[in-house]
Amino acid sequence: MPLTAIIVGAGIGGLATAIALRQADFEVTILEKRPTIEEVGYAIDVPPNGTRILKHLGMDLRKLRGCHQKSLDVFKADVEPMKEIRSESRDIGDDAPFLSVHRVDYHEALKDMAMDPSLSGKPAHLRCNSRVASYDSSSGSVSLASGEELHADIIVAADGNSSKAHTWIVGEEHPVRLTGLNNVRFTIPSSVMLGHDKLKQLVENTKDRMCVYIDEAGNFIAHYACRETLAFIMKILQTKSQYLPAR
Ligand SMILES: Cc1cc2nc3c(=O)[nH]c(=O)nc-3n(C[C@H](O)[C@H](O)[C@H](O)COP(=O)(O)OP(=O)(O)OC[C@H]3O[C@@H](n4cnc5c(N)ncnc54)[C@H](O)[C@@H]3O)c2cc1C
Structure with a gap:
């Protein structure tokens, strides 16, 4: 009889685990x-340790529609003119590229591999509207909010950064701790930027380079291409939460 597994959470972690199992x-x-x-x-970064695992699982990395980042360029942003403080032009190589992918594409590709009936092994069965309310590690079961109890040989909690599984299994609360860090992410289609005299250069010069502009306090802005060349990503990370409340 095959072994059974329950995975709690259909996020990136849960789906990747489903593929492996x-x-x-x-x-x-x-x-x-x-x-x-x-x-x-x-955009989400999938660095070489991530792409190596995806390839090991048999993922065709082209499905991620990502951009291969070949260098990380860091600029000191509080001097005039801006000073480049590090520029790595190291090609990480095709065996394990550093990719910037759209989170939706990443999730879709993992979902397909977990559930595609044409791939080896039995496709994972996804049950939505199934909130796990409690875990019982001695009987190897979870109870849903509906009252239904489900058993499996192994149970994997992949329920994200506000995971409740720890408390049920270990018996101690480990609430999320706010760091005081904030970040703001947004994308601008490269077609829009190419129509703008000054922004055009950003798209043309940084197709495969991740650029970071950092000030003395450690605040930084980063931008890099994502989803082939269709979209351009700007990422702002504010390391001091003076103006925005921590989430
Ligand atoms: C909405 C969102 C947008 C993000 N955007 C970006 C981004 O643009 N760039 C970036 O770099 N990072 C981003 N992140 C962060 C990054 O994607 C996460 O670090 C990563 O997704 C974590 O994966 P995970 O599988 O551990 O958790 P999650 O993706 O949070 O997945 C956990 C899953 O478990 C489910 N779940 C939770 N509790 C239960 C329960 N009791 N019963 C059943 N199911 C449960 C949740 O609904 C969820 O689907 C984002 C995260 C989120 C949540």
């Missing part, structure tokens, strides 16, 4: 509290 011949059920798994987000 279906390939190891587990019968996988993913429990997701949301009614559907329509993702949102902007």
